[in-house]
Amino acid sequence: MSNARSRPRRVTIKDIARAASVDPSTVTRALQQSPRVKPATREKIAALAADMGYVPDMAARTLVMRRTGLIGVVIPDMTNPFFRDLGQGIEDEAAKHGLRVLINDTRGIESAEREAVRLFQELQVEGIIVPMARCPQSYYERVREACTVVQVNRPDASFHVSCDTIEGSLLIMRHLLDLGHRRIGFVSGPAIPGEDPKMLAYRAALEEAGIDYDPNLIFGFDGTLKSSSAIVDQLLGLRKRPTAVFAHNDINAIAMLRGLRECGIAVPDDISIAGHDNIRLSAYVEPPLTTVAWPMYELGQKSVRYLYSLSHGKRPRKPRVSAPELIVRESTGGPKAARRKQTRSSV
């Protein structure tokens, strides 16, 4: 029926010009609605172009126009709803500026990230948006000599759009403190504790509330699920258990939920658990997890606006940092709550 194998040379502006017996330049102008071509000619050419199935060759156009109207987005993990929201924000904002979006998934692999950036550079995109970059900043410094790069959630980057991690963690901590908790545990991430902004917020919040810092309440999480059960053991082994725990991310918090349940500890009645990130699963676990969410859609929009102003030579104002949002679900409650409920139906 059709002819994918014969590869019929694609129809160009010259073909249309010949068919309409005009000059190629007239075809171009006709297609871009220039007032320089007579309406009748314009219509004839438009009809011809449609009939012949003309699709402009972006390569040729890019070559002469020096712009593609493309934005490249380098995503570590497509599946993460985080990035869907971010992508949506990017897409919507890009559309407002007449920009089109291309995505490349790196699966969190650093070399793939480099290749993606390279590909976008070759494609001459107007700018590249890189959320949660794996590559070192020195690499991006270099790339930025040739191409606009806006990073998301890398506050150390020159041009970035971020969310305040400390602020988010403070929201969680204040929530727990407001509920009346005085002994609050913290499960740190794989990062060096000293540099961990969540840890900073944890201590700042305690200080704010006039509570002494107790190193016994700090637990180390190495990213594996196995270690989370070790943490539960460690937690339950304490003479004075904390009444609430702030885990550095939801994965971790959910693993703890499971571990505690297996030990017959009720959440939030015996202990409150709060996470961070608001991954999709957090809404479905039993009990649904209190956590903090980042406004990814908004960050997506902002990153495009920032990119746009940068690539239009505007003075890059210091990028504003968005505020995170506290999401209170059922995994947190007052300490030693009076109202003991039976485990609800899950999912």
Add this chain to the structure above:
Amino acid sequence: MSNARSRPRRVTIKDIARAASVDPSTVTRALQQSPRVKPATREKIAALAADMGYVPDMAARTLVMRRTGLIGVVIPDMTNPFFRDLGQGIEDEAAKHGLRVLINDTRGIESAEREAVRLFQELQVEGIIVPMARCPQSYYERVREACTVVQVNRPDASFHVSCDTIEGSLLIMRHLLDLGHRRIGFVSGPAIPGEDPKMLAYRAALEEAGIDYDPNLIFGFDGTLKSSSAIVDQLLGLRKRPTAVFAHNDINAIAMLRGLRECGIAVPDDISIAGHDNIRLSAYVEPPLTTVAWPMYELGQKSVRYLYSLSHGKRPRKPRVSAPELIVRESTGGPKAARRKQTRSSV
């Protein structure tokens, strides 16, 4: 520190040629390791290119080479793990052929799908892969006049790579029959029942087992969660309840799980439930859902191989259809099972 706003004209092959005092053509050949240039020159040029941060202009290259080495993937929903696996298969297979992959998310919007296809056409990609296309086939017939298109899971397309829905549903049905079920219900999807391949498989399997078709065991699902509780009511209202139900997708099956639990009906002891699709949640619900999965990674690989052979003028052999895979979890069991267990811990 850097200069994103001054927009320093990007470095071209001519700049390198000037710096090395050779002709641009020599630079090209040096960079592509041609034996025509003296090793010393080649190294000098390579060093210069690296120093000056040269990145080839794909537009110019595409223009003269008439090929981009790019594949475009039009995805309805990035977040769906389905497409992550598919994308992974595409990516891996593409790498083998020296092809690079570009993604565009349409969020299931038909107009966005058209725009994505258009963008990829303008970019002169080698081919476009479209899983679960929204646009009508007539549209793709037209596109295929100019560009290779391989569709995934659209058995009606000219060039497609698919999975056999009927076969998958037969797997589910035979599983239920093997367990000893004789009264099996079916929850249909929004599709017209007569054309639904799952319905076809349902009836075929019954016939195979010598069981009469009973229209009372067919339930209509309109895609809303509300309707699933209606289905549960309808189900429980029957004089002779089915001992197992095959739901046309996991969303539906999971909603039923919830509904049945609320009515105090045990799964799988009182009734077995099987779904279709193997969405991520299905492994986490209580009890974990028996379902059928499609080998998306394999489909991704196949689609690239197919694309590759098509765009190399090979005779397009009728695409082979992959086999779906039965995933038996805990939501199915023998009818009126002796061993009654208490509800396990969820998630």
Add this chain to the structure above:
DNA sequence: GCACATAATACAAACGTTTGTATTTCAGCC
């Protein structure tokens, strides 16, 4: 040192589009 082969490099055209400038066409007017 001269012819010759071959290695190394330079030249020039081409890809499809856009755009500034030159040329033609055509009314309207005296």
Add this chain to the structure above:
DNA sequence: GGCTGAAATACAAACGTTTGTATTATGTGC
């Protein structure tokens, strides 16, 4: 009917790269 000015169109160069061909350098054998 020739002149003017504007409208419509044609011409040509350019974008950065590749590649076939022409040209120049380099070495070899006598």
